Amino acid sequence: xxxxxxxxxxxxxxxxxxxxxxxxxxxxxxxxxxxxxxxxxxxxxxxxxxxxxxxxxxxxxxxxxxxxxxxxxxxxxxxxxxxxxxxxxxxxxxxxxxxxxxxxxxxxxxxxxxxxxxxxxxxxxxxxxxxxxxxxxxxxxxxxxxxxxxxxxxxxxxxxxxxxxxxxxxxxxxxxxxxxxxxxxxxxxxxxxxxxxxxxxxxxx
Numbered sequence: 001x002x003x004x005x006x007x008x009x010x011x012x013x014x015x016x017x018x019x020x021x022x023x024x025x026x027x028x029x030x031x032x033x034x035x036x037x038x039x040x041x042x043x044x045x046x047x048x049x050x051x052x053x054x055x056x057x058x059x060x061x062x063x064x065x066x067x068x069x070x071x072x073x074x075x076x077x078x079x080x081x082x083x084x085x086x087x088x089x090x091x092x093x094x095x096x097x098x099x100x101x102x103x104x105x106x107x108x109x110x111x112x113x114x115x116x117x118x119x120x121x122x123x124x125x126x127x128x129x130x131x132x133x134x135x136x137x138x139x140x141x142x143x144x145x146x147x148x149x150x151x152x153x154x155x156x157x158x159x160x161x162x163x164x165x166x167x168x169x170x171x172x173x174x175x176x177x178x179x180x181x182x183x184x185x186x187x188x189x190x191x192x193x194x195x196x197x198x199x200x201x202x203x204x205x
Contacts, residue, residue, distance in 0.1 A: 049167045057160025068146035075137040080108035089124040110140030
C-alpha cells in the first residue's frame, strides 16, 4: 500500500509583540489609544502604589501607636478574681483550646479603690477564685490592654499591602473595562466598513 501523501501543515501563528506601538495597516487609532492607556496605568501603579502603601502603613502605625500610648497613660492593669468556673474546652491541650477564651464574671478593684464586678474573657478550665490580670481604663471599666508593638506593626503592614493590592486590582479592572469599550467601538467600525464593502461586491454592473 503506497504511503499517503503528506498534507501540508499550516504555518504556525506567530504573535507580533508590541504591535499596537508599531506602524502597520491593521493598527487603528483605538489600538494606539489602548496601548497608551495601558502604559499610563502601569506606570501609575508602579510609581504610586508603593508610595501610597507606605503612606497608609505609616499613618496606621502612627495612629495605633498613639492610641496605645494614650491607653497606657490613662489606664492600668490590675488583678481580678474569677467568681465562677470557666467552661472547659472540649479538646483540652489542642491548639484551638490555647486560642479559645470564655466570658466569666470577675471581681476587681477599680483605680478609685472601689470593688467592682464585670465579665471578661479568660482561658478555659480556670476554677473560681483563680486570679487573672485585667486592664481598666481611667473610669475603672474593664477594657482591652494597649495593643502591643508587634500587633501594631502587623496591622500597619497589612493595611499598606491591602492598599497596594487594591490599587493593582483597580487599575487592572480599569484597563479591562477600557479595552472592552474600545473593542465594541472597533466592532461597530468594522461592521460599518463591511456594509460599505459588501454593497460594492454585490452591486451588479
